[in-house]
Amino acid sequence: MRNKKTSPLSGVTVLERLRDAGLRPTRQRLALAKILFARGHRHVSAEQLFNEAKSSRVDVSLATVYNALHDFTGKGLLREISIDSSSSYFDTNTGNHHHFYFERSGHLEDIPSEHVNISALPEAPGGAEITRVDVIIRVKA
Amino acid sequence: MRNKKTSPLSGVTVLERLRDAGLRPTRQRLALAKILFARGHRHVSAEQLFNEAKSSRVDVSLATVYNALHDFTGKGLLREISIDSSSSYFDTNTGNHHHFYFERSGHLEDIPSEHVNISALPEAPGGAEITRVDVIIRVKA
DNA sequence: AAGCAGTTTAGAATAGTTCTAATAATAGAT
DNA sequence: ATCTATTATTAGAACTATTCTAAACTGCTT
Incomplete structure (x- = not known):
């Protein structure tokens, strides 16, 4: 395994963020958290995040995406919004x-x-x- | 033929309400509209309305309940609310x-x-x- | 009464999400 | 480093709310 944790800025910060929230920084959660928190605030659906992960060659199952979104929400890293009954969005802006x-x-x-x-x-x-x-x-x- | 239009929002009025909205007052729509509008304002889910219809021995299919709720909403007789992504509510208060x-x-x-x-x-x-x-x-x- | 557009219906189909239970990875102790 | 208990991941099945399908029916106009 290459890529220990030498990533410039994003890697380490995201890792700390997970740890501080009391979430084990697994490979999958780190990858998803990077996608979510790398840039400014955003609103994503589970399906969207799943597809973005695939596009960036991060191998995660859909179930893990749901798990991560709920875990993150439970720890206050995300906020869930349901405006339209067809699907939920998760907002990286928790303020x-x-x-x-x-x-x-x-x-x-x-x-x-x-x-x-x-x-x-x-x-x-x-x-x-x-x-x-x-x-x-x-x-x- | 008792109970013609004795109470302000029952029988005839419901029929007029459907007609005015441009909806054919079918047996099913009338029955559902009566359940919905008979008393004060309320918030119902499709499943709830379906069960209430069954309880009052009104024979309607679930598909018809959905059709009616959407038709009523489309004509401004109801308003749809999605707070929780698990199911929609329909509000008889459209104000x-x-x-x-x-x-x-x-x-x-x-x-x-x-x-x-x-x-x-x-x-x-x-x-x-x-x-x-x-x-x-x-x-x- | 007859015809037709608009309705109803049962059941199949779909979409989003959760569950299951087997497998794998992590954290902490040794 | 290695072991172990705990926690996370996964594929696929299951579930829930809703929509679709296409055949049968009904209310409306003539």
Whole structure:
């Protein structure tokens, strides 16, 4: 086996990120995490990630892609979004923000939370704790 | 032929509602519409509606339930909501409002639009038209 | 009453996701 | 380094929600 962990920047950082999250940095998880976190924030479906992995000659099964996405989500590295019941998206931006949803293309775009101002939020019934507030602006495009 | 149009939203009114929407008031659509619109607003899944129909000895196929839900949605009698990628809900309240989503039970509850105040909505990219703005408040219950 | 477009239906098909249980890899102790 | 217990990966089967198919039926107009 070549390629120990001599990769420039991405390799090591991604590895630390997995370790810090308490996830074993396996070959597959590292490869997927690199694809996910290498560049800026993105929204991916399981199928998309699976295909990208294949294209970059990373050999992972679809089940592993699902496992990784859920593991990452469970540890707060990703956030799951279901806008359209046909499939889920995973957002690498786990901070507080909202979304434009382009109905025609099914594409998502982040809206920084400062750009949306919500006032007068109602109390949750029975004093239940609010997990989060999602604002989805659907646009016809 | 009792029960002609004694209650505001039963029998005849439902029939008129379908006709006005340009939908043929078939036996099945009438029965489903009665279940949906008889009482106050509600959120139903296809499976739920199918079961309620069975319980009230209305003989409809699951395919017809799906057809009806989509036809009603297409004509503005219902509004589709996908919060959880596992299944869709149809809301008999088609007016402007938002939702509490109870994560544990998967239950939905309406929030009148007056109870949420959104200011500073961003422009849609490329001047695209905004179809609607959904606010989902997820609560841990 | 007759014809036809619009509906319904059972069951097959599909899409996305999860499960199974066998195999392999990792972390930590030796 | 090696051993071991634990955790991860995998192919393929299974599952769930939904859509499709194509044949039978119904409500509407004439």
